[in-house]
Structures are given as C-alpha cells and as structure tokens.
Amino acid sequence: MDVLLQNIQLSTKKGDYGSLRKMIDESTEDVFGKHPEYVGVLLENLELDKYTAAWCHILSRACGGKVKSQTYMDQVEVFFAGMAADQVRGVCADRFGIVSKKYTEMCRETKSPGRGIPHLLHGIQKIRKTPADLTPLHPDYVCLCLLQKQYNQAKDLLERTILNVEPKQTGVLPVHMMLYYYYGGMVYIGLKDFKRATEMLETCLCAPSSCLTAITLEAFKKYVLCSLIETGKMPLNLPKHCPSQVVKVIRRYSQVYMDFAGLFKKKDSTQEELNEFLEAHKEGFKADKNYGLAKQAVVSHLRIVVGRVEAVFSALPLAELAKKLKMPVAETEKCLLTMIRNNVTTARIDRTTQMVHFTAPPLASYTREIIDELEKLKRLTETIKQENHNVKCSKEYIIKEMNKDPAMKEYFSSQKTKKNIVEAVLKWPFH
Amino acid sequence: MSDMEIRVFKYVELGSWDKVAREIEEHDSMHYDKPATGAVYAVGMLAYLVCGDLNSARFLYKRLSQSLQRDVDVTAVWKIVKALWNEEMPAAHEALAKHPWAGSFTTLVVALQAEIREKTLTLLRAVYITIPVSEAAQMLCIPREEVIELAKSVNWTHDAATDSFTEPLTRDPSETAKGPQGIEAVNTVVRNALFLEQLAA
Numbered sequence: 351m352d353v354l355l356q357n358i359q360l361s362t363k364k365g366d367y368g369s370l371r372k373m374i375d376e377s378t379e380d381v382f383g384k385h386p387e388y389v390g391v392l393l394e395n396l397e398l399d400k401y402t403a404a405w406c407h408i409l410s411r412a413c414g415g416k417v418k419s420q421t422y423m424d425q426v427e428v429f430f431a432g433m434a435a436d437q438v439r440g441v442c443a444d445r446f447g448i449v450s451k452k453y454t455e456m457c458r459e460t461k462s463p464g465r466g467i468p469h470l471l472h473g474i475q476k477i478r479k480t481p482a483d484l485t486p487l488h489p490d491y492v493c494l495c496l497l498q499k500q501y502n503q504a505k506d507l508l509e510r511t512i513l514n515v516e517p518k519q520t521g522v523l524p525v526h527m528m529l530y531y532y533y534g535g536m537v538y539i540g541l542k543d544f545k546r547a548t549e550m551l552e553t554c555l556c557a558p559s560s561c562l563t564a565i566t567l568e569a570f571k572k573y574v575l576c577s578l579i580e581t582g583k584m585p586l587n588l589p590k591h592c593p594s595q596v597v598k599v600i601r602r603y604s605q606v607y608m609d610f611a612g613l614f615k616k617k618d619s620t621q622e623e624l625n626e627f628l629e630a631h632k633e634g635f636k637a638d639k640n641y642g643l644a645k646q647a648v649v650s651h652l653r654i655v656v657g658r659v660e661a662v663f664s665a666l667p668l669a670e671l672a673k674k675l676k677m678p679v680a681e682t683e684k685c686l687l688t689m690i691r692n693n694v695t696t697a698r699i700d701r702t703t704q705m706v707h708f709t710a711p712p713l714a715s716y717t718r719e720i721i722d723e724l725e726k727l728k729r730l731t732e733t734i735k736q737e738n739h740n741v742k743c744s745k746e747y748i749i750k751e752m753n754k755d756p757a758m759k760e761y762f763s764s765q766k767t768k769k770n771i772v773e774a775v776l777k778w779p780f781h
Numbered sequence: 782m783s784d785m786e787i788r789v790f791k792y793v794e795l796g797s798w799d800k801v802a803r804e805i806e807e808h809d810s811m812h813y814d815k816p817a818t819g820a821v822y823a824v825g826m827l828a829y830l831v832c833g834d835l836n837s838a839r840f841l842y843k844r845l846s847q848s849l850q851r852d853v854d855v856t857a858v859w860k861i862v863k864a865l866w867n868e869e870m871p872a873a874h875e876a877l878a879k880h881p882w883a884g885s886f887t888t889l890v891v892a893l894q895a896e897i898r899e900k901t902l903t904l905l906r907a908v909y910i911t912i913p914v915s916e917a918a919q920m921l922c923i924p925r926e927e928v929i930e931l932a933k934s935v936n937w938t939h940d941a942a943t944d945s946f947t948e949p950l951t952r953d954p955s956e957t958a959k960g961p962q963g964i965e966a967v968n969t970v971v972r973n974a975l976f977l978e979q980l981a982a
Contacts, residue, residue, distance in 0.1 A: 464813025499840045503810060541836055690908050700910040702943055724973045
C-alpha cells in the first residue's frame with residue numbers, strides 16, 4: 351500500500367495521469383478487493399485538492415468492491431466538496447460519472463435521497479464551466495429531487511437551458527442526456543406544466559442514439575399523454591432531428607398509446623369511449639405508471655369538445671352545451687369555470703338567460719407571450735453569434751479551411767501573433 | 782425553538798410568505814435527517830397556499846413522515862389543500878373556520894381567507910355576465926349583505942327584480958391587458974422591431 355501511495359503521489363506531481371489511471375486499475379483486486387478498508391486509509395493520506403484525480407480513480411474502483419454504503423457516501427461527499435475540478439475535467443471525467451452514479455444508487459438504497467441533493471448540486475457547480483453545460487450529475491440530481499419530492503429545487507436547475515455538451519471535459523454520455531430530459535419531463539408533469547414537460551420529453555426523444563432504448567420508449571409514452579393533455583392532439587411527426595432508428599420503430603412498441611391518441615382525433619369520440627378504452631387497458635397503463643396521466647388526458651378531452659363548439663357558435667344555451675358534453679348542467683358550469691380559470695377558453699356565462707357566450711380573447715392577452723418569445727429569441731441569437739465566433743476562431747476549423755484554400759493558407763501564414771490571427775479570421779470572407 | 786423556527790415565525794409576523802416557504806425548503810434540503818416540528822410544516826403549507834402555490838403545498842405534505850402527517854395542525858391544513866385542489870371553496874372556508882388556530886397561524890389564516898376570496902371574485906368577474914346573489918354569496922362564503930357591498934365596490938349592478946348581479950357595460954381595459962402599458966409599451970415595441978430588422982438584414 352505504501353508503494354502504491356508513493357507511486358500515486360509521484361505520478362500526480364509529474365502530471366502523468368495516464369500512468370496514474372493504469373496503476374490504480376491494476377491494484378484494484380489486490381488492494382480494494384481483499385481489503386476494502388484500505389480505501390479510507392489511502393484517501394486519508396492523499397490531500398484532496400492536490401490529488402483529486404487519484405481520489406476520483408480510487409472512488410470509481412472502490413465502488414465495485416465490498417465497501418460499506420455509509421463510508422462510501424461520506425467519502426464521496428467530502429470529494430464533491432473539496433475537489434479541484436481542473437484535475438477531473440478532461441482527465442478522469444468518465445470516472446467522475448461512475449462515482450456520481452454509484453453515490454446516487456446508494457442514496458436510493460439507503461432510502462435517503464434528500465441526503466444526496468445538496469452534495470450533487472455542489473458537484474455540478476464545481477465540474478461545469480458555465481451553467482449551460484450538461485454534466486453526468488444532472489440526471490442523478492433531478493432523480494433524487496423526484497424521489498424526495500423537492501420539485502422546486504429540480505426546477506431551478508431545469509430552468510437553465512443546456513447549450514454545451516462536452517463528453518471529453520465532463521464525461522457526459524448520451525444516456526445522461528436522455529435521463530436528464532426524461533426526469534425533467536417528470537418534474538414538470540408533477541408541477542402540472544405540461545407544455546414544458548412535452549418540450550423536455552421531446553428533447554429526450556431527439557438525444558443521439560443508434561437504436562431504440564428503454565428510456566426513449568418510456569419518454570415517448572409520456573410525451574403522447576402530455577401532448578394530449580396540453581393540446582388535445584398528438585403531433586403527426588416527431589421532429590426532423592429525431593434519430594431515424596427511433597422514429598422507425600417507436601410507434602410499433604407503443605401501439606396502445608397510438609390507439610389512445612387516435613381516439614382523440616375522431617370527431618365524434620365521447621368521454622364514455624375514452625373511459626372504456628382506459629378501463630380495457632388499465633393494467634398496461636398502470637404497469638407503465640401512466641394511469642394517472644391517461645385519466646388526466648381523458649378529462650382534458652372536454653376542452654376539444656368545447657373548442658369545437660367555440661369554433662362554430664358565438665352563443666349557446668348552457669343546457670345545449672351540457673348535452674354536447676354529455677354531462678349535467680351544474681357539472682358543465684363547473685367544468686367551464688375550471689377551463690376559464692386555466693385560460694383554456696374565454697367563454698362567459700349569463701345566468702339570467704342561461705346562455706354561454708364565446709368571445710375571442712383580447713389582443714392584449716397575447717402581448718406578454720409575444721414579448722417573452724421575442725426575449726427568448728434575442729438571447730438565443732446572442733448565443734448563436736457567440737458560438738459562431740468560437741467556431742471560426744477554433745484551430746480545427748481554421749486548419750480545415752486552410753487545407754481547402756491555398757490563398758487562405760498563405761494569408762494566415764503571414765500573421766505573426768495570435769491576436770493578429772484572430773483578427774484575420776474575423777475579417778476573412780468564409781463561404 | 783431552533784433558529785430556523787424563530788426565523789420562520791418572524792417572517793410570518795412580517796407577512797413575508799415567500800421567505801417562510803424558502804426558509805423551510807432550505808432547511809429540508811440541508812438537514813434532511815432533522816425535520817422541523819409539525820407546526821412549522823403547517824405554517825409552510827399555509828404560506829405556499831397564500832402565495833397561490835398549491836403544488837408546493839401538496840409536495841411539502843407528501844415529503845413529511847407519517848408521524849408528522851398525523852400532526853393536528855398539518856392534518857387541518859391538508860384538508861384545506863384538498864378542498865382547494867378539488868376547487869371546493871365552501872369546503873376550504875369551512876376547514877379554515879372550523880379548526881382552532883392559535884398564535885402565528887391566525888395571521889396566515891386571515892391572509893389565506895382574503896386571498897381565496899380575492900381569487901374567487903376575480904374568477905366570478907371573468908366568467909359571469911350575470912349571477913344570482915345567493916350563488917355569489919355561496920361561492921365567496923360571505924353573508925348576502927357583504928356580497929352586495931363587495932359587488933358595488935367592483936361596479937356590479939344589483940337587480941332587485943331578479944336578485945342578481947350584472948357586470949358593468951364597459952370594463953376597465955387595464956384589468957385584461959397583460960402586456961406593458963404606456964411609454965413602456967412603446968419602448969418594448971421599438972426594441973423588438975429593431976431586433977427583428979437586424980435579424981432580417
């Protein structure tokens with residue numbers, strides 16, 4: 351063990367992280383397999399801020415051994431609090447993801463998800479360079495927030511748009527992206543923000559993958575139900591950037607959900623039909639844990655019926671509307687009240703004449719939405735301009751363009767300083 | 782009482798409901814293994830309700846252990862949450878009036894009753910062109926005389942013949958407008974128009 355310790359210290363001082371990784375991997379069976387208590391001894395003798403990479407490798411190998419949960423969790427918490435992120439980014443980022451995953455699993459096994467939340471947040475804040483970076487800790491954090499029912503804390507993280515995914519720097523994999531957006535969708539479902547939930551689940555579906563995965567399939571099922579609740583219809587096609595391997599097969603594996611969405615498309619489908627369908631496939635929906643969502647979708651079908659009536663009539667007796675909804679008058683009125691409260695419709699009720707008047711929403715009601723969308727567009731434009739600038743100034747891009755254009759090669763060779771090169775790049779008329 | 786509890790009850794006295802909720806959330810996040818008392822969580826749930834955040838009140842209740850959920854004050858607040866979730870305002874008012882609230886709860890309960898009435902009144906004004914006085918009184922859970930006074934304050938006309946309220950003929954546009962007003966609106970339009978022109982160029 352002393353020899354191992356000395357070699358670790360030497361490798362770290364030399365900056366030879368390749369040898370450090372190999373050395374720790376090779377000693378796994380000898381040291382950690384037979385004597386899991388040596389892990390603690392080893393870590394005690396390595397200062398965290400100087401030997402962060404070593405800590406990361408040791409913790410990632412130790413989780414495969416017989417280490418005790420409480421001890422391991424304490425060690426990981428110390429690691430997240432005091433790590434030097436520069437020694438993890440680009441050096442052992444893949445191992446960092448393994449440590450985080452094992453820590454999250456232990457939080458779940460010991461039924462203490464609340465314990466992991468502040469520590470994972472700390473880890474995220476340390477490893478990422480900007481709030482727009484995705485890290486392997488993001489899905490673990492959102493998962494624990496879901497288990498602990500701290501939806502507001504998860505929402506604080508989810509509100510930040512992810513713009514950078516750098517696997518070499520942070521060790522993030524496609525599965526992290528899928529899980530992050532899937533769990534994010536579940537958080538917004540819990541918060542009853544079905545619009546945001548649909549957006550998150552759609553992003554999950556569009557994560558890079560070469561085949562259909564269990565995560566994508568579950569996300570698609572929830573996506574169908576959330577779309578039905580939010581808009582009353584299922585989008586005809588998935589976005590163009592959705593992997594073709596997913597698009598080809600996903601509907602085949604979720605036929606019940608496609609049939610359910612098909613009922614919403616029919617003009618004459620009734621609440622009774624939908625309820626019968628739900629009852630017939632109750633076990634399937636319950637097994638997928640989507641029964642509650644499906645019931646909400648059935649209730650939201652009423653908005654389609656009211657929408658169709660609104661498109662045709664400017665005023666209608668309340669009794670007629672109740673007949674169309676196949677509900678008692680009192681319940682129809684209560685249903686309208688809920689829809690008006692939720693800004694689904696702008697109908698108004700005259701109790702003296704027992705009439706329902708359908709009016710167009712005032713133009714001013716769209717103003718705030720339009721202004722918010724324009725603000726988002728402005729921020730996105732700024733981000734794209736910045737990314738465009740970064741790509742143009744990147745070494746790989748300049749080399750690639752120089753290889754295509756000899757005149758460019760000659761021009762840049764004459765630039766002496768880095769500052770001149772950057773200025774020259776910005777002036778060069780790229781096609 | 783712990784420091785957190787002292788701060789929570791101080792914020793209740795000051796009427797800073799969002800700070801009450803935030804304080805409890807931060808405590809739960811940092812000290813998940815040392816839960817606060819039932820009274821504090823009941824105050825937290827009420828604070829969420831006053832801020833109009835029904836979801837957070839539900840989740841706070843669901844996070845609690847079974848023993849804390851059985852606390853007298855927590856159970857009473859949960860009844861209010863369920864009534865509001867099912868949009869049964871009379872049941873919510875009844876639950877508020879029935880329980881013997883004490884100490885810091887009184888401030889919160891009064892604020893919540895006012896908040897529920899305010900929201901119900903806003904909804905009634907958005908939905909109804911005319912509404913019987915008795916139904917308005919039932920939904921607002923106030924006596925008939927008080928409803929008539931309240932209706933006058935929002936320019937609703939009381940028709941004694943049909944015993945119903947009628948909304949005013951012209952509504953104040955600022956009530957329905959959601960965007961910026963006046964010079965702020967002009968500034969916003971100019972900024973956005975410039976931005977779109979730059980994009981198009």
